Amino acid sequence: MARTIGAVTSALALLALAGCSQETPLTTPDGSPISTVTTRVAEVNIVNADRDLTQTCLAPTAPDPGVADVARIVVTDPALLDDVCALGLGPKVTAIAADGAVPTYLGPQLGAVPVIGATPDARAADQADPDVVLTTPRTEATAKSFGDAHVATVASGDGWQERFRSVAEALGRTEAGTRLLDEFHTETAKTGRRMDAAHNQVSLVRFTGDSEMIAGTDTFAGQILAEIGIQRPAPQRTPSSFTLTDKNFTDADADLIYVSFQGERGLAHGKEVLLDDRWLDMGAPTWKRVLSVDDEIWYQTSGLAAAWLVLNDVKGSLDGNS
Incomplete structure (x- = not known):
């Protein structure tokens, strides 16, 4: 009987230690955290x-002077999500009306937006309640699910910079779009010279x-x-x-x-x-x-x-x- 009690006690102690190890991050003897991120692959x-x-998306941008701001956005083509992210408008996206997953690199903000499919039902469309549906010619048919919402169709075949300008214009941020691209070009030039x-x-x-x-x-x-x-x-x-x-x-x-x-x-x-x-x-x-x-x-x-x-x-x- 003593051996059984001892075994149970030991098992409980191990479980307690296991529980603690799950809640407490690994540290070095001096208390510094030990990273568990994989940093190498095949010696590279x-x-x-x-x-x-969480830092992928840029700071929120303001609409052009005299332009009414958009409040609720639905995106029907995932390719446009990067542009919305760069304009800092992720919090305004109420639904992604497309099939498939949101690109991981866009972070938790857009990753948490409901993905309601390319043919959303009436309930999902009503909950999204957009005032602007951002779409492309390839996915424009999906916009019909959102009734009277304004549809902004963005051409997607002229390169990523032109697409970004088109998205910025569609969301009332032409000036901000131009400024953000100029800032990127300035930084690439500086980087090239410095390196x-x-x-x-x-x-x-x-x-x-x-x-x-x-x-x-x-x-x-x-x-x-x-x-x-x-x-x-x-x-x-x-x-x-x-x-x-x-x-x-x-x-x-x-x-x-x-x-x-x-x-x-x-x-x-x-x-x-x-x-x-x-x-x-x-x-x-x-x-x-x-x-x-x-x-x-x-x-x-x-x-x-x-x-x-x-x-x-x-x-x-x-x-x-x-």
């Missing part, structure tokens, strides 16, 4: 591994589930690097992306390589390549000048909010790795 450091997504970007050659490699691709200059990340003034290796100065093969594998090399992974399969394949002798024998890997970036932010989206994240990734990593 991750840029901004502990990124604070001597013209004398840095940077490679962009994306891992898919079964291949390695060089990101072209027309990709979102390619455009941001070009605006900063960063050079690409000669084989990578093409608008279109291309797949690496045995014959052109070393085209991936540069002063610094930014790698990214398309989904879980891309991550699994990328880990294999990053630890392979053929990769490790190139110059940048030999000198530990390879960094991992977020594929969603750098390639799978576009917009001013994402552009600032890419720029800040570069500002925080190029100096010490090129």
Whole structure:
């Protein structure tokens, strides 16, 4: 009987300790918190591994003089959410009338907005109660679900900067849109000068589930690097992306390589390549000048909010790795 009581007591003590360990963050002996964020993948450091997504969206902007402010916005195309985020209007979005998830990088503010589907029912539409439905030609049919609400259709095929200007105009913020783009252009120019970007050659490699691709200059990340003034290796100065093969594998090399992974399969394949002798024998890997970036932010989206994240990734990593 004593042994049974002792065993129960020990078990309760272990449970109590387990409960405490879940509530109390890990610390060093001096009380400093221990980070549990993954900071490396296949011996490659991750840029901004502990990124604070609550800071993605910019400060709220004011409407143009004499223009009545929008109060409640419904967005039917997720591609426009970045623009709304950059204008600081996330709190005004009452629903996302589309299929699929909100991009993670936009943070908890937009991540908490109800996603009511591309064919919302009457109840969901009534709860959203928008005074403006922000849409694109591709998703314009969804706007009919919101009755008499004003529909602002934004052309989406002229590049992310023109799309941002169109969204700003549709939401009564033409002046703010122009100012925000000017501020970004000013900062990219300053960054390029400070980092001597013209004398840095940077490679962009994306891992898919079964291949390695060089990101072209027309990709979102390619455009941001070009605006900063960063050079690409000669084989990578093409608008279109291309797949690496045995014959052109070393085209991936540069002063610094930014790698990214398309989904879980891309991550699994990328880990294999990053630890392979053929990769490790190139110059940048030999000198530990390879960094991992977020594929969603750098390639799978576009917009001013994402552009600032890419720029800040570069500002925080190029100096010490090129």
